[in-house]
Amino acid sequence: MGIVLVGGRIVTAVDSYQADLRIEGEQIVAIGYDLEHPGDERILVDGCLLFPGGIDPHTHFDLPVGNISTADDFESGTKAAILGGTTTILDYATQFRGETLKAATLNWHRKADGRSYTDYGFHMAVTDWNMQVAQEMSMLVLKEGITSFKFYMAYKHTLQVDDESLLQALGQAKECGALVCVHCENGDVVYELVRQARAKGQTTPAYHPLTRPVTAEKEATSRVIALAQIAQAPVYIVHLTSEDALQVVTAAKLRGTQVYAETCPQYLLLNETCYQAEGFNGAKYVLSPPLRSRQDQESLWSGLRTGLLDTIATDHCAFNFVGHKDLGLTDFSLIPNGAPGVETRMGLMYTYGVVPGKISMNQFVNYTSTQAAKLFGLFPRKGTLAPGSDADITVWDPNGDSVLSVETLHQAVDYTPYEGFQQNGQVKHVFLRGRQVVREGQLHESQPRGVYLSRKSLPQKKG
Numbered sequence: 001m002g003i004v005l006v007g008g009r010i011v012t013a014v015d016s017y018q019a020d021l022r023i024e025g026e027q028i029v030a031i032g033y034d035l036e037h038p039g040d041e042r043i044l045v046d047g048c049l050l051f052p053g054g055i056d057p058h059t060h061f062d063l064p065v066g067n068i069s070t071a072d073d074f075e076s077g078t079k080a081a082i083l084g085g086t087t088t089i090l091d092y093a094t095q096f097r098g099e100t101l102k103a104a105t106l107n108w109h110r111k112a113d114g115r116s117y118t119d120y121g122f123h124m125a126v127t128d129w130n131m132q133v134a135q136e137m138s139m140l141v142l143k144e145g146i147t148s149f150k151f152y153m154a155y156k157h158t159l160q161v162d163d164e165s166l167l168q169a170l171g172q173a174k175e176c177g178a179l180v181c182v183h184c185e186n187g188d189v190v191y192e193l194v195r196q197a198r199a200k201g202q203t204t205p206a207y208h209p210l211t212r213p214v215t216a217e218k219e220a221t222s223r224v225i226a227l228a229q230i231a232q233a234p235v236y237i238v239h240l241t242s243e244d245a246l247q248v249v250t251a252a253k254l255r256g257t258q259v260y261a262e263t264c265p266q267y268l269l270l271n272e273t274c275y276q277a278e279g280f281n282g283a284k285y286v287l288s289p290p291l292r293s294r295q296d297q298e299s300l301w302s303g304l305r306t307g308l309l310d311t312i313a314t315d316h317c318a319f320n321f322v323g324h325k326d327l328g329l330t331d332f333s334l335i336p337n338g339a340p341g342v343e344t345r346m347g348l349m350y351t352y353g354v355v356p357g358k359i360s361m362n363q364f365v366n367y368t369s370t371q372a373a374k375l376f377g378l379f380p381r382k383g384t385l386a387p388g389s390d391a392d393i394t395v396w397d398p399n400g401d402s403v404l405s406v407e408t409l410h411q412a413v414d415y416t417p418y419e420g421f422q423q424n425g426q427v428k429h430v431f432l433r434g435r436q437v438v439r440e441g442q443l444h445e446s447q448p449r450g451v452y453l454s455r456k457s458l459p460q461k462k463g
């Protein structure tokens, strides 16, 4: 017995066409016409668009930061994700200093296993690089299917690694077929600018962007690309925010370097004026790198239109305004960095990307699903609609407008940066490996049934 979705429009990164789709077990088995077998369930999806389930390759669920943890754990975060049309997330498991990668992996499995409504995989964020960790990197690739590793060039004294470590890590990654993901901001520069601001009594959230200038992002982006070229290793730039950093990436791509770049809805839809919000409200936008100028926003859209960027992730790292963000009420540098977005990504990118024609529908699918699957070793199991692929399907009804509000979203955090934003269209149904988990926009599954995804390596360019 199967399920047949009848009357929808199939949209992949390369095609868009009217056809029915048949699911059997966990997979798509056929796309075409007259697909029904006796006993099949028939679901009418007339006028709807069928997208491959969204893949968000950058989340932070249940992440401890100082004495607090992110508001969303795997249960609440993935429930919100699936209601927003995302069926796979890749979370940044994090090695804390002094820890082995094995311990960090076990720690993240304890947080996620049996609690995830989406399928999930882990990147490993490495904060304490040494030769033992280098060996463990290969083990994680081979044994755990963790094939991407994040390094921070910012957050001095907590997460930041130096260039020597980064170069060694890139070399090791090349050896073992891993992809290095990098947070690009010059952490020493940020540290000094924050020190100067505090010394002058500049303590409000408005100083957050001023102490993390575009040039610090540009310099770090340029430096890590140089290191990747020396190591002849591929590199993935996470949450790219600015025209300057995009120019650096573009120049490297034109030289043939295997460099990939991700941006996020917050950098496309919000800008530095948010830090002027009344009172302490600017703290809601304290995330790193910070929001940039209107011109940067336009450059990012143009980068998406022309294919210079590779993915749209969220960097979902949710902290409550009350109880978390207010730790920095008298000192912006103590505000925990990050913002929520896992539930709103697909709707926002459809509304503000596809509807006004800033990106095509195929690009929307490419950036929100297909490219992440390809870069992070999940394609063609995930990231497309094709016979043999997992039946992860987001049925999108392009009709029906709504207004985003924390009151109606499911993320376990007390604000959304997109309060009052209009959304065109809505998630109607979501299937995760053939099971209907969202029906008519409501959660239709009482149990978290997401499974851990052991991932393949990214093929590397020869030469």
Ligand code: URP
Pocket: 060, 183, 286, 287, 288, 289, 315, 317, 337, 338, 339
């Ligand atoms: O402000 C942010 N982005 N917080 C999450 C951690 C990171 O830098 O990705």
Ligand code: ZN
Pocket: 183, 238, 239, 288, 289
């Ligand atoms: Zn980061």
Ligand code: ZN
Pocket: 058, 059, 060, 092, 315, 317
């Ligand atoms: Zn992040």
